[in-house]
Amino acid sequence: MKRIGFIGAGNMAEAIIKGLVQKESYEIRVTNRSNRSKLEKMQEEYEAIPSSLEDTIKNSEIVLIAVKPKDMNQALKNIGDFLASEKLVISVAAGIPLKLLEKHFPQNPIVRAMPNTSSAVLSSMTGLVKGKKVGAGEEKIAEEIFTSVGKCLWLPEDEINALTAISGSGPAYFYLFTELLAKAGCELGLCKENAETLAKETIIGAAQMLSQRDESPSQLREAVTSPKGTTEAALNIFWEKGLEKIVSDAVKASKDRAEEMEREFCSD
Numbered sequence: 001m002k003r004i005g006f007i008g009a010g011n012m013a014e015a016i017i018k019g020l021v022q023k024e025s026y027e028i029r030v031t032n033r034s035n036r037s038k039l040e041k042m043q044e045e046y047e048a049i050p051s052s053l054e055d056t057i058k059n060s061e062i063v064l065i066a067v068k069p070k071d072m073n074q075a076l077k078n079i080g081d082f083l084a085s086e087k088l089v090i091s092v093a094a095g096i097p098l099k100l101l102e103k104h105f106p107q108n109p110i111v112r113a114m115p116n117t118s119s120a121v122l123s124s125m126t127g128l129v130k131g132k133k134v135g136a137g138e139e140k141i142a143e144e145i146f147t148s149v150g151k152c153l154w155l156p157e158d159e160i161n162a163l164t165a166i167s168g169s170g171p172a173y174f175y176l177f178t179e180l181l182a183k184a185g186c187e188l189g190l191c192k193e194n195a196e197t198l199a200k201e202t203i204i205g206a207a208q209m210l211s212q213r214d215e216s217p218s219q220l221r222e223a224v225t226s227p228k229g230t231t232e233a234a235l236n237i238f239w240e241k242g243l244e245k246i247v248s249d250a251v252k253a254s255k256d257r258a259e260e261m262e263r264e265f266c267s268d
């Protein structure tokens, strides 16, 4: 049994705990700032042990920090009072760089992780960044934790804001497209309920194709686009009206905002 302590008991902590419970190889402790009923819920649903901050840290080999970025400075100070140097620290806080985490815990192996909201259904795409003291054993543990809520990949820290722009913010892009597709269906005379069902089930089916087939997205697209057919008629409009540039500008804006947020949090 590995012992893991969660600092923060919100949406992200719950999603990861839900995944980890299925591994049946973790003893889970959880602490938060003040919301007792949330800790009780975590105990009822996942057998996570509600503990004080001190007990959570002292009784865990892995400390996973899942508090909001704005609360990180305070949380890091509090954690530092109890943290021994051999413990693996994992932070999922968006915009908080290793530099800041390593300033607080210079002796600890630290992993910075960037999951996405699909963790809630165990389908996250998570980016992982290694701190200076992380060895093969800690790498394996981090991979095990994040594969319990989906898939993960390692990348250098200077690529994490690009990852945020693609997979971090990405679920919302596909929700927006689904919303717009349903709205366009209504404009064609479908009732709202049918239009939403058609749009939603189509994106789910397309995602399954991407997941289960070996073909690339462009190969799948080409396979369903007959010359002079209905799909081609629609895709021509996407190309002509500049969808490629819109997508490129949008992800650039997301990356720029991630960089700006990182600067804000590190200026304290």
Ligand SMILES: NC(=O)c1ccc[n+]([C@@H]2O[C@H](COP(=O)([O-])OP(=O)(O)OC[C@H]3O[C@@H](n4cnc5c(N)ncnc54)[C@H](OP(=O)(O)O)[C@@H]3O)[C@@H](O)[C@H]2O)c1
Binding pocket: 007, 008, 009, 010, 011, 012, 013, 031, 032, 033, 034, 035, 036, 038, 066, 067, 068, 069, 071, 074, 075, 078, 092, 093, 094, 095, 114, 115, 116, 117, 118
């Ligand atoms: N949600 C996502 O999809 C997502 C995706 C990627 C990354 N993240 C990152 O995950 C982190 C958590 O997000 P979330 O959505 O789970 O937030 P959340 O639901 O608001 O939960 C935050 C948790 O932190 C606790 N907390 C705040 N200050 C604390 C302190 N000083 N000591 C101990 N616990 C403290 C809160 O306790 P109380 O409730 O008692 O105040 C709460 O349990 C954020 O940094 C976010 O950037 C989230």
